[in-house]
Amino acid sequence: MAYWLMKSEPDELSIADLAAAPEQAFVWTGVRNYQARNFMRDAMRIGDGVLFWHSSCAEPGVYGLAEVAKTGLTDPTQFDPESPYYDPKSTPEAPRWQSVAIRYAKRTAFLSPARLREIPGLEAMTVLKRGNRLSITPVTDDEWAILMEILA
Structure with a gap:
């Protein structure tokens, strides 16, 4: 089992959206x-744990937990000319963008980046590194264990 931090803008997909449909798998x-x-194409597996992070909002940070529910998906937005994620170089025969689906696990206490920086053992978390802007980052086993103690 692996662990991930996945960032979403809450006006696109929030932890509240996941909680409102706990059995539904949401395509990322x-x-x-x-x-x-x-990461999605090669490393994520069904059952992997996910820290659900709200980004591009007033208070970014961890808001809940999810799990990887499906893998090996093709991102449909790459083919939609009306989508902001449209990729004219991608075709259904040769898609460039892969995806996974995640399912709600639980809401947690809010953990801001500032709070995460204060927790011993989390200093090296990828999301806290200067200049990191990736929307999906790995979380180590040790980092996950520390966070599960705090979020339990």
Whole structure:
């Protein structure tokens, strides 16, 4: 089992949206970074744990937990000319953008980046590194264990 931090703008998909449909698997669309795409395509597995992070909002940070529910998906937004994530170089025969679907696990106490920086053992978390803007980052086993103690 692996662990991930996945960022979403709450006006597109929030932890409240996941909580409102706990049995539904939400396809993670719109990723247009090759490293994040490769995490979804090559490394994520069903059952992996997810820290759900709200980004581009007044209070970014961890708002809940989810799990990877499906893998090996093709991001449908790459084919839609009306989508902001449309990629004219991608075709259904040769898609460039892969995805996963996630399912709600639980809401948690809010953890801001500032709070995360105060927690011993989390200093090296990828999301806290200067200049990191990836929407999907790995979380180590040790980091996950520390966070599960705090969020329990």
